[in-house]
Amino acid sequence: MSYSPRLLSLLQGIGAAEGDRLTVSSDGRELSGVLIPHNEFSHPDVLVLKMKSGYNVGVLVTPSTNVTVAVKGEVRERVPRPLSNGKGLPQVAVLSTGGTIASYVDYRTGAVHPALSAGDLLATVPEIADICDVRAEAVYSIFSENMTVENWQQLAGVAADRLNSGVEGVIVPHGTDTMSYTAAALSFMLGDIPRPVVVVGAQRSSDRPSSDAYTNLLSAARFITASDAAEVLVLMHETSSDISAAVHRATKVRKMHTSRRDAFQSINAPPVARMDFGGSIDYLAPYRRKSDVKVVPRLEMEKDVSLVQFYPGMSPSVFESILSKSRGMVIAGSGLGHVSSELIGPIRRAVAGGTVVVMTSQCLHGSVNLNVYATGRDLLSAGVVPGGDMLPETAYVKLMWVLGQTNDAEEAGKMMAADLRGEITDRRAMQ
């Protein structure tokens, strides 16, 4: 979409061109930034300015907005620079999936749509071409709440192909709603990988002043090329300031705030690393190193798995009906991993019938321990597998994957209790 006739004539009237520094003032608020090309999805009355911070800011120009040229031709080359100038640099595959990081605001309705192509997405971060040779492709473009098992399988398959073709790493821009579920799924499906897969999101769309899309994408590229880590990781803002990114292990991270940019938190483990936006990396935990291993993805997943939070007053009949439709169930129990006594009979019967039931805690922090209280011991004797300090969501994804690998409930239970991808960090509770 191009500029509106009004904005086009305003820009022509003041002689503004791409690369010029403009000053825009409205309602006593003044912004200064370099004019970059209008996004095809932006409102026709929006100017996009690149700020000194690197952020792209979309500014709605109304009849009362004052726009002047502050510096003519401050940036000489075209902004954004073409992405093909990264030849000779390490290759990084960008597999976009949709979500806020690739979204734009529809200024007619105020709603956000997932629509930027992989190329559009990268055009908002031209500096990425100085770091790596980007190979961008859109695997799909959906909001992450609509992600399915098939989406995970397709994404893992493409990521495995790209890793095996020798890229230095894979960036997966993803909606934040279910980003940690997808990251965990990639981690279990891909197994040993030679180079990192960095899942990255944004809490604010890229045409908003406070967007974290730019720094998170750029930091992912920097991390892949500068680090020797080779795991599935989630990279997001570490704090609400624009200082650093936290690089989380895929199986230990959870979205813990609806809107803050530092919403993602490692639970029961430190992040793998902190990377400041200048590029320096502090490692906070042990991690797997880059290698020449070939990826042998194992994509099979059992879909009849449920994740159920226990609460007082939960209906035993509703609970048993969910259980009867599940080959596996992860319970987010109370405290150390409890449910009410009346649910233990249904669990015992389901386990006897071959269903795998795994206990985690709705507290999220800390480990389950089924040896302390009578209820826990009853659950153990009913055949419940204690999930240690696994997040309920990670245990859910893992159980789908485990039941895709084996039909044997006992073997599945052993796999659930074993630490396969760093998902269980407190070994004490598993003994």
Place this chain on the structure above:
Amino acid sequence: MSYSPRLLSLLQGIGAAEGDRLTVSSDGRELSGVLIPHNEFSHPDVLVLKMKSGYNVGVLVTPSTNVTVAVKGEVRERVPRPLSNGKGLPQVAVLSTGGTIASYVDYRTGAVHPALSAGDLLATVPEIADICDVRAEAVYSIFSENMTVENWQQLAGVAADRLNSGVEGVIVPHGTDTMSYTAAALSFMLGDIPRPVVVVGAQRSSDRPSSDAYTNLLSAARFITASDAAEVLVLMHETSSDISAAVHRATKVRKMHTSRRDAFQSINAPPVARMDFGGSIDYLAPYRRKSDVKVVPRLEMEKDVSLVQFYPGMSPSVFESILSKSRGMVIAGSGLGHVSSELIGPIRRAVAGGTVVVMTSQCLHGSVNLNVYATGRDLLSAGVVPGGDMLPETAYVKLMWVLGQTNDAEEAGKMMAADLRGEITDRRAMQ
């Protein structure tokens, strides 16, 4: 249960009596404390010592343990002191319900049982009689994961009676697993109250060295007598150190760790107050003051309410079958309050049929906002009630209560969206 013959003869041999300071050493570890009466549920080889910190420590005396009398008759009166010496002090009702705070370790099995009577419980905190005239009674003795709607109703009924009879406050010792659910239920059922109801728990049983039962109970009594606050509150350790208690609003608190003593955290709001164990109180938020209002409890609750966490891969048929059995459902959606598109049809049909569906976020922190993304707008148009920054668990308890007060779904929706007991603190997202 009395001492074992071996321990009894050891104590007699060294001339040890209650009130003496003993030194106990074993495996290079040495403890010093005043001998207090043996708990009837303790192992016959356990000595119970009161430490300088006020904690009661149970010490298992094995044949290799060395026990000596350090100070004869350090405490002259019998320990614990009789509780009836509080006459003239403000009356406080203690309504015990079971849980770790009233539990003991069965040293044969290592398991913890909920069994201390209200009197036994208070005997571990003799200092409470210097603060108030305690009227202790056991309403029931169960682990809190077995708490039912009927338990909440019975407890609220007794609490209302005691408040109306003029006590200065009510202490409810409670298991921590579902303590925040019960506290929220009391808050909705009791409404306007003249004096505080302080729900208090322990993460470690009272015969363990690190028990928080002692300080939490004592702090609850101090808070009731020293503060002018009159709400349903949850009082637990503020940090993992023995420095202070946090006093949380019942509707904003959640157990966020399986085992730490500072497991309880106010979410989306500061605690109402911080009280250091010396007794001084810092108020951190506005609160309702003590008054002469009569409590008019409203105990009716609808049981056919469910709490469901959304996750990718959730089966629409399982979801719809839960919905079909529910007069109300609270969804812990992803991010700002989302579910996959395929669940929106079932929600629309259920709402059209009179089911009340309320959206909260599994992120826990932050508010839902159904106006940002297309999915949220679709949910709004399907008739979902946005839950603001309410905790999913609080919204679940509230919905049971609201549907107990009205059969009208529209009226119920309005009540869910209104802040009734401080459960919604972010008004912006509700507009």
